[in-house]
Amino acid sequence: MNAWLKERSELGVSAVLVVLGVLVLTDALRIHTDFAQRGPVGPKAVPILVGSLLLVVAVLLARDVLRGGRGEAEGGEDVDLAAPADWRTVLLLCGAFLANAALIGVVGFPLSGAVLFWGAAYALGSRDLVRDPLIAAGLSVATFLVFNNLLGVPLPGGPLMGVL
Structure with missing residues (x-):
C-alpha cells in the first residue's frame, strides 16, 4: 500500500x-447578501465558480493519476535539489514581511510597503543602496495609488496621506 x-x-x-x-x-x-447588489452577478458567483473549478480539477487530476499519468520533472530548472535550503534568505524575507505588518498601521502603506519591497530586494541579493530604496518607494506609492484611488480599496496612508 505504501509503495x-x-x-x-x-x-x-x-x-x-x-x-x-x-x-x-x-x-x-x-456569504450574506443583505446588502444592495449592483448587477446580475452577486457576491457568491465568483467563489462558487472557483470552488467548483477546484473540485473539477481535483477529480480530473485524480482520474489521470489513477490511469497511470505522472507529472514530469521540469527539465529547464537549474536547481540542485541536494543543496540545503537558504534559511538566511527565508528569514530575511519573513523579517521584511513582519516589519511591513507591524508598521502598516503606524506609518501607513506607502512607507511600510517600501520597507517590504526594499527588504525583499535585499534578501534576494540586490545591494544597490541608491536604486533599491527608490524603486521600492516608487512601487509602494504606485501600489497604494492603484488600490486606494483606482480600485477603491482603502489602505492606510499614514503621514503621507495628505501628500498622496
Missing part, C-alpha cells in the same frame, strides 16, 4: 484541491 501511494503522490495534490474546493464552496454559501 502504491508513493508512486501516485499526485493524489495528495488532488486531496488538497478537494479540501480547498469544499472550503471555498462552504464559505461562499455562507
Whole structure:
C-alpha cells in the first residue's frame, strides 16, 4: 500500500484541491447578501465558480493519476535539489514581511510597503543602496495609488496621506 501511494503522490495534490474546493464552496454559501447588489452577478458567483473549478480539477487530476499519468520533472530548472535550503534568505524575507505588518498601521502603506519591497530586494541579493530604496518607494506609492484611488480599496496612508 505504501509503495502504491508513493508512486501516485499526485493524489495528495488532488486531496488538497478537494479540501480547498469544499472550503471555498462552504464559505461562499455562507456569504450574506443583505446588502444592495449592483448587477446580475452577486457576491457568491465568483467563489462558487472557483470552488467548483477546484473540485473539477481535483477529480480530473485524480482520474489521470489513477490511469497511470505522472507529472514530469521540469527539465529547464537549474536547481540542485541536494543543496540545503537558504534559511538566511527565508528569514530575511519573513523579517521584511513582519516589519511591513507591524508598521502598516503606524506609518501607513506607502512607507511600510517600501520597507517590504526594499527588504525583499535585499534578501534576494540586490545591494544597490541608491536604486533599491527608490524603486521600492516608487512601487509602494504606485501600489497604494492603484488600490486606494483606482480600485477603491482603502489602505492606510499614514503621514503621507495628505501628500498622496
